[in-house]
Amino acid sequence: MARLEPILTSNYGVANSQTLEVYRERGGYQALAKALEMGCDEVVGAVKKAELRGRGGAGFPAGVKWGFLPPDREVTYLCVNCDEAEPPTFKDRTLVEEDPHQLIEGILITAYATRTTTAYIYMRAEFHKQFHIMQKAIDEAYRAGLVGRKIMGSDFATDIYIHRGAGAYVCGEETGLIESIEGKRGWPRIKPPFPAVAGLFGKPTVINNVETICCVKHIIENGPDWFLSIGPEGSHGPKLFPISGPVQRPGVYEAAMDISVRDLIFDQDFAQGMLDGEELQGVLPGGISMGILRADELDCKLDFDDVRKYGLLGLGTGAVVVVPKRVDIRTVLLNLARFYAHESCGQCTQCREGTGWMSRIAQRIADGAGRVEDLDLLIEVSKTMGMMPGMNICGLSDGAGWPIRSVVEKFRSELEAKIAAQPAGAAERALERINPAYYVGAGRVKVT
Amino acid sequence: MPTIIIDGREVECRDGISVLQAALDAGFNIPHYCYHPGLSVVASCRLCLMEIKMQDPRTGDLAWSPKLTPSCQMPIRDGMEVRFNTPMVANNQRHVMEYLLLNHPLDCPVCDQAGECMLQDYALQFGRATSRMVDPKHNNANKDIGPQTLSYQDRCILCTRCVRFCREVAGTGELCVVNRGHRNEIDVFQGVPLANKLQGNVVDICPVGAMLDKKFLMTQRVWFLESAESVCPMCSRGCTIRIDHNLGKVWRVKPRFNPHVNGWWMCDTGRFCWDMIYDDRRLLQPTVRRGGAATPVDWKDVAEIVRGQFERAGQVDGGKQVGVAVSPFMSCEEAWLLTSFVRETAPGAMYVVLPTPRVAQDEVFPVGSAREQAKFIISAEKAPNRRGMEQVILQASGRHAATFEDFVVEIGSGRITTAWIASGSPQPWGDSELIKAAEHLEYLVVQDYLHGLLSETANLVLPTCAWAEREGSFINDQGNLQRFQRAVLPPDGLMQDGQYLFEIAGHRGVFNAGRVRERMAEAGMSTFASVAEAPAAPAHAH
Numbered sequence: 001m002a003r004l005e006p007i008l009t010s011n012y013g014v015a016n017s018q019t020l021e022v023y024r025e026r027g028g029y030q031a032l033a034k035a036l037e038m039g040c041d042e043v044v045g046a047v048k049k050a051e052l053r054g055r056g057g058a059g060f061p062a063g064v065k066w067g068f069l070p071p072d073r074e075v076t077y078l079c080v081n082c083d084e085a086e087p088p089t090f091k092d093r094t095l096v097e098e099d100p101h102q103l104i105e106g107i108l109i110t111a112y113a114t115r116t117t118t119a120y121i122y123m124r125a126e127f128h129k130q131f132h133i134m135q136k137a138i139d140e141a142y143r144a145g146l147v148g149r150k151i152m153g154s155d156f157a158t159d160i161y162i163h164r165g166a167g168a169y170v171c172g173e174e175t176g177l178i179e180s181i182e183g184k185r186g187w188p189r190i191k192p193p194f195p196a197v198a199g200l201f202g203k204p205t206v207i208n209n210v211e212t213i214c215c216v217k218h219i220i221e222n223g224p225d226w227f228l229s230i231g232p233e234g235s236h237g238p239k240l241f242p243i244s245g246p247v248q249r250p251g252v253y254e255a256a257m258d259i260s261v262r263d264l265i266f267d268q269d270f271a272q273g274m275l276d277g278e279e280l281q282g283v284l285p286g287g288i289s290m291g292i293l294r295a296d297e298l299d300c301k302l303d304f305d306d307v308r309k310y311g312l313l314g315l316g317t318g319a320v321v322v323v324p325k326r327v328d329i330r331t332v333l334l335n336l337a338r339f340y341a342h343e344s345c346g347q348c349t350q351c352r353e354g355t356g357w358m359s360r361i362a363q364r365i366a367d368g369a370g371r372v373e374d375l376d377l378l379i380e381v382s383k384t385m386g387m388m389p390g391m392n393i394c395g396l397s398d399g400a401g402w403p404i405r406s407v408v409e410k411f412r413s414e415l416e417a418k419i420a421a422q423p424a425g426a427a428e429r430a431l432e433r434i435n436p437a438y439y440v441g442a443g444r445v446k447v448t
Numbered sequence: 449m450p451t452i453i454i455d456g457r458e459v460e461c462r463d464g465i466s467v468l469q470a471a472l473d474a475g476f477n478i479p480h481y482c483y484h485p486g487l488s489v490v491a492s493c494r495l496c497l498m499e500i501k502m503q504d505p506r507t508g509d510l511a512w513s514p515k516l517t518p519s520c521q522m523p524i525r526d527g528m529e530v531r532f533n534t535p536m537v538a539n540n541q542r543h544v545m546e547y548l549l550l551n552h553p554l555d556c557p558v559c560d561q562a563g564e565c566m567l568q569d570y571a572l573q574f575g576r577a578t579s580r581m582v583d584p585k586h587n588n589a590n591k592d593i594g595p596q597t598l599s600y601q602d603r604c605i606l607c608t609r610c611v612r613f614c615r616e617v618a619g620t621g622e623l624c625v626v627n628r629g630h631r632n633e634i635d636v637f638q639g640v641p642l643a644n645k646l647q648g649n650v651v652d653i654c655p656v657g658a659m660l661d662k663k664f665l666m667t668q669r670v671w672f673l674e675s676a677e678s679v680c681p682m683c684s685r686g687c688t689i690r691i692d693h694n695l696g697k698v699w700r701v702k703p704r705f706n707p708h709v710n711g712w713w714m715c716d717t718g719r720f721c722w723d724m725i726y727d728d729r730r731l732l733q734p735t736v737r738r739g740g741a742a743t744p745v746d747w748k749d750v751a752e753i754v755r756g757q758f759e760r761a762g763q764v765d766g767g768k769q770v771g772v773a774v775s776p777f778m779s780c781e782e783a784w785l786l787t788s789f790v791r792e793t794a795p796g797a798m799y800v801v802l803p804t805p806r807v808a809q810d811e812v813f814p815v816g817s818a819r820e821q822a823k824f825i826i827s828a829e830k831a832p833n834r835r836g837m838e839q840v841i842l843q844a845s846g847r848h849a850a851t852f853e854d855f856v857v858e859i860g861s862g863r864i865t866t867a868w869i870a871s872g873s874p875q876p877w878g879d880s881e882l883i884k885a886a887e888h889l890e891y892l893v894v895q896d897y898l899h900g901l902l903s904e905t906a907n908l909v910l911p912t913c914a915w916a917e918r919e920g921s922f923i924n925d926q927g928n929l930q931r932f933q934r935a936v937l938p939p940d941g942l943m944q945d946g947q948y949l950f951e952i953a954g955h956r957g958v959f960n961a962g963r964v965r966e967r968m969a970e971a972g973m974s975t976f977a978s979v980a981e982a983p984a985a986p987a988h989a990h
Contacts, residue, residue: 346632356630
C-alpha cells in the first residue's frame with residue numbers, strides 16, 4: 001500500500017506552518033490568485049467536475065450543493081463546519097492546528113465561487129488552542145489584504161469570523177449549526193427550506209466541512225482531473241483518516257479512499273498494527289455513528305460506497321477506532337448509547353426518548369443485569385427511532401440507532417454469552433429492585 | 449379549491465393549509481401534539497407522519513415514498529395523494545406513543561388533565577397497553593413558574609406549544625426548553641416568571657397535564673363539568689368562551705375558537721373573571737326604601753311597584769320627567785325590555801348609556817407588534833356592550849342616546865324626577881356628579897351588582913346577576929352580535945335580570961333571550977335578527 005503524496009497534510013510538521021510567511025513560501029495563496037482569474041461559475045464547474053464529496057459525514061457532492069443556491073440571490077453566507085464533534089474524529093482539528101492558512105485559502109475560494117461576502121467558521125467549544133491559532137491566522141491574512149475588502153487587489157471582498165459553539169454534538173448538523181450561529185438553541189430546523197435557499201439569517205447559505213473546503217484549494221490549484229485521478233470511482237481525492245485505539249502509531253493519516261481498514265491499521269506507513277499484547281475485536285471505522293466492523297471484515301475499503309456492503313451507514317468522518325479484545329463489548333455498547341442519550345437535542349420524540357431508553361438498557365446490560373430480550377428491544381428501538389430513510393428532523397437519530405443495531409447484530413453471540421454468564425436471576429433481581437410491581441410472586445405479569 | 453386524496457377519499461380543502469389540517473377539517477382522526485393551527489410548525493412530535501405518493505426519481509412514476517413525511521409540515525398541493533391507514537404509519541404511531549409514555553409518571557388519577565388528555569386518548573387509540581421499559585423513569589421536577597401556573601415537567605411531552613405561544617402570540621417569550629435529550633424540560637428564564645396577560649392559554653394548549661392552572665388545580669374531575677357557551681364580559685372585544693361548571697358552581701373559563709374575534713385565545717382578565725360571581729359585596733335581594741331604611745321586597749311585587757311609579761311620572765309632560773340610564777354591562781335583550789316598558793309608560797323619556805370604564809388604549813399582542821399584525825387584542829373599553837346599548841336605544845326610540853352630562857344636568861335641575869339607573873359593573877363604581885344630582889330625584893330605581901353609594905339612596909334596588917347567571921347577547925367592538933348562555937343559577941333570592949324586566953315590561957311566562965331577540969327583530973330592529981356564531985372547530989383538532 002503506497003502512501004499518498006501529502007496533499008492536505010503537506011505542511012504538517014513544517015516549522016511555523018501556521019504563519020502566513022511559511023505558508024506563502026510553500027506555495028500558499030496561489031490557488032486563490034488562480035481562482036480570482038477564473039469566473040465564479042468556472043470555479044463551481046471545476047469543483048463539480050472534480051466530484052468533490054463532502055468530508056463531514058454525509059458525502060454529499062459539494063459542487064451540487066453550491067448549485068442549489070438561487071441564482072438571483074443578493075446575500076450569501078458561508079458556514080464552515082469546524083464543530084468536529086463526532087467522537088473519535090480529530091482531522092479538522094489538525095487542519096486548523098497545522099495549516100490554518102490552507103483553510104483560509106479554501107474559504108476564500110469557496111466564498112468567491114459562491115459569491116459570499118461573509119464566512120463563519122463554526123468552531124467547537126472545546127477548541128481553545130485551535131481558536132487562537134485560527135484567529136491569529138485570520139488576523140494575519142486581514143493585514144496582508146487576503147481577507148476583507150479588495151482581496152489581492154480584486155473587487156472580491158469577504159469577511160471571515162469565528163463563531164465558537166457551546167459544546168453540543170447536534171450543532172454539527174447543518175441547521176443546528178445555523179441556529180447556534182443565530183444565537184438560538186441548537187435545534188435542527190425542519191426542511192424545506194434547505195439552507196441553500198433560506199439558511200443563516202434566512203439567507204442562502206453554503207455549509208461545508210473544514211476538510212471539504214481545504215480540498216477546494218487543491219482542486220483549483222491542480223485541476224479537477226488531477227483530483228479525479230486520486231482514489232476509486234465515486235470517492236475521489238485525498239481523505240484524512242484519524243485512527244485511535246491501542247495501535248502502534250495512532251494519529252491522522254492522509255490516504256486515497258481505496259485504502260482498506262486492514263491497511264490503515266496494520267500497514268507500516270500507517271498505524272503499524274496493534275500494540276503488543278492487544279488483539280483486535282472490532283473497528284468503528286467512520287466516527288461512531290456508522291456502525292462497527294468485526295475482526296473478519298477488515299477488508300472493507302474506506303470509500304463512500306464500499307462501506308455499505310459491510311452494513312455501515314456510510315463513510316462518516318473516516319475516523320477509525322480500534323476496539324481491542326480485552327474491552328467488554330457491553331461497555332462499547334454502553335459508551336455508544338450513552339453518548340447519543342447525552343447529545344440528542346430532544347426535539348423529536350423518537351430520538352429524545354429512544355436514545356435515553358437505549359442508554360438505560362445498555363447500562364443495565366453492562367451492569368450484568370441484561371436479558372436476551374433486551375437485545376431484540378435495542379434493535380427494535382434503533383429501527384423505529386430512525387434509520388434510513390430517516391423519520392426525524394435531522395440525521396442524529398439515524399446515526400444514533402445504527403451503531404447500536406450494528407453492535408448488537410454483529411456481536412450478538414458475544415453479548416448473549418455475557419448475559420448467559422451472569423449469575424442466575426441477576427436480571428430478575430435488578431428488575432424487581434427497579435420496579436417492585438414488575439413481578440408478582442413467581443410469575444411475571446404480562447398485559448398485552 | 450384544491451382537492452387532495454386522503455386514504456383514498458377525495459377531500460376538498462382550503463388553500464395554503466397543511467395536509468394535517470386538511471385531514472382534520474375532513475374529519476380524519478390524525479394524532480398530533482406539536483401542531484397547533486395558531487402556532488408555527490415545528491414537526492417535532494413525529495406523530496402525524498404519513499405516506500405520500502411521490503415521483504420516483506429513477507422511473508418517474510408515481511409511487512408511495514418509502515419514507516414517512518410529517519403531514520403538519522407538508523403543504524397541500526392539488527391532486528396529491530397521501531395515506532394514514534397503513535401498517536407503516538400505524539407502527540410509527542404505536543412506537544411514538546410508547547416513547548412518549550416511557551418517562552411519563554402515569555399519574556392520571558391525580559392529574560387535572562385526565563379525561564381531556566390527548567396522551568390518554570391517543571394511547572388508547574394508537575398506543576399500546578404496557579410499556580416495555582423496565583428501567584427507572586427519568587423524572588423532571590415540578591415547578592412553580594408563575595403566579596397562576598404550575599409546570600409538572602414529569603408529565604411534559606416536549607411539544608413546545610407553550611414555548612411557541614409565549615414567543616409568537618404573547619410576544620413575551622418567558623418560556624424556553626432547557627437541557628438536552630430525555631432530560632429536556634420546559635422552564636422559565638431565571639427571575640422571569642410566566643406572568644404575561646395571556647399566560648393562561650399555555651394551560652389550554654398543553655395537550656397533557658404539564659401546564660396547570662393553580663386556580664383549577666385538583667378541584668374538579670373534568671368529566672363532571674358541563675359547559676355553557678358564553679362571551680367574555682370583561683372588555684368590548686367579547687372573546688368567545690365557554691364556562692365550565694358543575695354543581696351550580698363555575699370552575700373555569702376557557703376560550704372557544706372564533707377566527708373573527710379571539711382566534712384560539714383569551715386573556716387572563718377574562719379567564720379568571722368568574723371570581724366576581726363569588727364576590728361578597730354583591731347585592732343579594734331587591735329592597736325598597738321605606739322611611740330611610742332599605743327593606744327587602746318580594747320579587748312578585750317588584751313589577752307592580754315599578755309600573756306604578758313610572759306610569760305616574762309618565763303621565764306628566766309627555767313622560768319627559770322620566771330618565772333611563774342603561775349600562776354597557778347589560779345585555780341587548782335586557783335593555784330592550786327596559787326601554788320598551790319605559791317607552792310605553794313615558795314616551796318622552798330620556799335615554800342615556802352609562803359611561804364605559806376605559807383604560808388608555810387597546811393592548812395588542814404579540815407585545816410591541818403593529819395592530820395589523822396583531823394575533824390578539826384586549827380592548828381599552830372594559831365593558832362588553834356599549835355598542836349594543838346604543839343600538840337598542842337608537843332602534844327602539846328612533847333617537848340617539850343623550851349624553852351622560854346632559855342626563856346629570858337634567859336630574860340635578862329637577863326636570864327629571866323619576867329615573868332608572870342600571871349599572872351591573874362587577875367593579876365598585878360611582879360618579880360623584882351623578883350621586884349628588886340623584887338627591888333631587890323623587891324616585892330612583894338602581895339596578896346594580898355590588899353595594900354602592902347610589903344603591904344606598906335609591907328608592908328601589910334591583911340586584912343584577914352575574915353574566916354567567918344570565919342569558920342574552922352583547923355587541924362587541926367589531927359590531928358582532930354574540931349570544932351567551934346561562935351557566936349557573938343565581939344565588940338564592942336572586943332573579944335573572946331578563947326575567948324581572950320581562951315581567952316589568954308586562955310579559956308573562958319565562959324569559960327566553962332568543963325569543964326576545966325574535967321580538968326585537970319583528971319590531972324592526974334588524975341588527976338583532978341574526979347572531980354571529982363561532983364556527984365549530986374540527987372534531988379531532990385540539
